[in-house]
Amino acid sequence: MTFRLIHAEKDHHDVSLLARVLGVSRQGYYAWAARQRRGPSARARRDAELTEQIRRHHRASDEIYGAPRIHADLRELDGVRVGRKRVARLMRAAGLAGVGRRRGCRTTIADRQAVAPSDLVKRKFTAAEPNRVWTADITYVPICSPAGHQYDEAADRPG
Secondary structure, three states: OOHHHHHHHOOOHHHHHHHHOOOOOOOHHHHHHHHHHHOHHHHHHHHHHHOOOOOHHHHHOOOOOOHHHHHHHHHHHHHOOOOHHHHHHHHHHHOOOOOOOOOOOOOOOOOOOOOOOOOOOOOOHHHHHHHHOOOOOOEEEEEOOOEEEEEOHOOOOOO
């Protein structure tokens, strides 16, 4: 921002004076101006190309793959030699992320001192006639929350 201001005002004021007032070096301004004339470096241009390839592979995986798999795809499918950490850095900069594996959720935390209820069904879930044995189940649906699961209310709704 400071160097842009110097660049805009250099026709009206001396560069040395502007640099001194803004607290930057005159050489720093000239180095910045040279970089602006040259354009992006070879590495920056290569990073832009790689980012487009990474975006393509990420879209092809339905936005599931992370850096290790994208890196493997680049190497195996495109023949691109690039480091995994560079792929990870470019993915972070582009706002791309893979989907993590689901963790199993712990549904029951047993109270060791509580008395267990008696098993009236005796683990026989088939009945000789209707309305004799009733069982229930709780379904957990994975969501993006700190708890990692949510009780499925659809099971409680009538009809």
